[in-house]
Amino acid sequence: MVLQEKARPAVVPGAGATILRGTVQVLGELLITAGIILLLFVGWQLWWTNVESDAKQSAVIKEFAQGLRGTVPAVPEPGPAAAPVDYGAPVVSAAPGHAGTIGIMYIPRFGTNYTRPIVQGTTGDVLDTLGLGHYVNTAMPGAVGNFAVAGHRQTHGAVLDNIHTLVPGDKIYVQTKDGYYIYVFRNNQIVMPSRTDVLEPVPTRPGITPTESFLTMTSCNPRFGAEERIIAYALLDSWRPASAGPPAEIAAQVAAAVGGS
Amino acid sequence: MYGWIFRHLPGPLWLRIFTSLVLIAGALILMVQFLFPWMSGFTAFTDSTIGSASQP
Numbered sequence: 001m002v003l004q005e006k007a008r009p010a011v012v013p014g015a016g017a018t019i020l021r022g023t024v025q026v027l028g029e030l031l032i033t034a035g036i037i038l039l040l041f042v043g044w045q046l047w048w049t050n051v052e053s054d055a056k057q058s059a060v061i062k063e064f065a066q067g068l069r070g071t072v073p074a075v076p077e078p079g080p081a082a083a084p085v086d087y088g089a090p091v092v093s094a095a096p097g098h099a100g101t102i103g104i105m106y107i108p109r110f111g112t113n114y115t116r117p118i119v120q121g122t123t124g125d126v127l128d129t130l131g132l133g134h135y136v137n138t139a140m141p142g143a144v145g146n147f148a149v150a151g152h153r154q155t156h157g158a159v160l161d162n163i164h165t166l167v168p169g170d171k172i173y174v175q176t177k178d179g180y181y182i183y184v185f186r187n188n189q190i191v192m193p194s195r196t197d198v199l200e201p202v203p204t205r206p207g208i209t210p211t212e213s214f215l216t217m218t219s220c221n222p223r224f225g226a227e228e229r230i231i232a233y234a235l236l237d238s239w240r241p242a243s244a245g246p247p248a249e250i251a252a253q254v255a256a257a258v259g260g261s
Numbered sequence: 262m263y264g265w266i267f268r269h270l271p272g273p274l275w276l277r278i279f280t281s282l283v284l285i286a287g288a289l290i291l292m293v294q295f296l297f298p299w300m301s302g303f304t305a306f307t308d309s310t311i312g313s314a315s316q317p
Contacts, residue, residue, distance in 0.1 A: 026262045037292065044297045045304065122310045133310075150310045155301075160309070196312035219309045226308045 045155050049128070053157030056129045060117040064101045065258035068177060068242075090142030090213070090239035091178040095134075096120050102134055103141065103176035104257060105149075106250045109185075110162045115257040118149055118174065128156045132217075138199055139213070141174045141181045142239055145201040146214040153220040153230070160219035163232050164188065172215060172234050173250050175258075179241040183215040183234035190221050190228050198231050212236065 096102060102118045117131035126133040132149040139145035151160035170185040191198060198218065201210040213236035221230035240247065246254040270277040 029262045037296075040289075040292065041297050041300055044293060045301055048293070049301075127309065135310075152309050191311075193308070193310075194312060198311055218311050229309070229311055231311075 049156045050158055053129050053131075057117050057131045057157055057159075060101055060119065060130055061104060061115060061257055064104065064117065067101075068258055085240070085244070087179075087238075087240050087244065090181060090236070091241065092140050092143040093176060093178050095136070095140055098123075098136075099126055099130065101130075103174055105132060106173040106175065106253055106257075107166075107170070108250065108253075109166055109170045112253055113256075115253060116151070116157075116159050122150045127152060131157065132159055135199055138216075139201070141176055141215075142178075142213060142236065144213055145210045146199060146203055146216055147174075148199045148216040148218065150218045154224055160217060160232075161223070163217060163219050163230055166232055171237075171249065173247065174215070175246070175254065177242065179239060179244070180247055181213075181236060182238045182240075182247060183213075184237045185232060185234045187233055189231045189233070191231060193226070193229050195229070198229075203231075203233055 098121045100120045102120055105114075105116050105118055107114050118134055119126045119130040119132065120134050120136060122133040122135055127150060132151045134140075135148040135150065138148040141147050151163075152158055153160055153163065166185045166188065168186055172183040172185055174181040174183065189198070189204075195204075197204050197206050198216055200206050200208075201214075202208040202212075203214055203216050215234040215236070217232040217234075218229050219232075220226045221228040245251070267277060267281060270280050272280070
């Protein structure tokens with residue numbers, strides 16, 4: 001083979017060879033371009049969508065905080081605390097329209113700066129930018145039944161990235177214009193994406209009439225995959241009206257998010 | 262291909278470099294605005310809802 005090639009006379013590039021070389025070169029450059037675009041896409045999806053969503057969610061919280069002006073006491077009452085006050089049955093507000101802001105979720109387990117908006121709807125436009133999406137057919141916060149929300153595990157803010165780190169007994173705070181709903185985390189469950197019964201008024205128990213208020217959060221599982229769903233169940237522990245001020249444990253966080261005055 | 266484009270840009274070298282950068286920036290903006298959001302519909306790990314078939 002080598003000998004034969006050596007014996008071949010030097011090729012003078014003709015028109016055909018030039019066209020072939022040009023075609024191969026353009027094809028090569030296009031393939032390299034496609035590779036670069038795919039890498040850029042990965043960077044965009046894993047990093048840039050988070051930057052974009054964080055900014056949009058901050059804006060949603062700011063807007064929500066402006067709507068609260070005057071209803072939140074300027075300074076959360078320090079008080080001797082200790083004795084928990086019973087404020088009666090929680091107020092349940094009507095569901096807003098699509099993409100309307102329901103409230104803010106605080107989960108101290110996810111960090112003291114974990115402040116994410118809860119928005120009506122679970123369509124892409126809500127989940128991809130606005131934060132946690134409320135399943136429209138489920139209860140509102142505080143209502144007897146199941147208040148269910150979905151959030152991305154990765155990309156677009158990764159609002160529920162640390163859902164697997166919740167420990168039974170962890171507090172999950174939901175702030176609406178009416179007040180603060182304090183849920184206590186109970187357990188995680190990993191299910192297939194078709195398991196809609198986790199959204200039942202009593203999760204996974206279709207047909208049972210609820211007597212308690214549940215909070216159900218759904219996200220992707222495993223991380224960076226979507227073969228399964230990870231579910232976090234919590235139960236309403238207590239409620240306090242907006243006029244009573246935020247719970248002491250998250251007072252600083254609430255002040256940072258919606259402003260103390 | 263890119264070499265051919267660069268050679269056919271008008272003006273002196275610095276202007277051609279500048280034009281190239283503008284073209285690259287424009288391509289990036291088009292990708293981020295339109296191409297990537299469209300492509301993300303084909304990736305698996307962005308779906309976090311339950312029963313997504315009934316809730317598009």
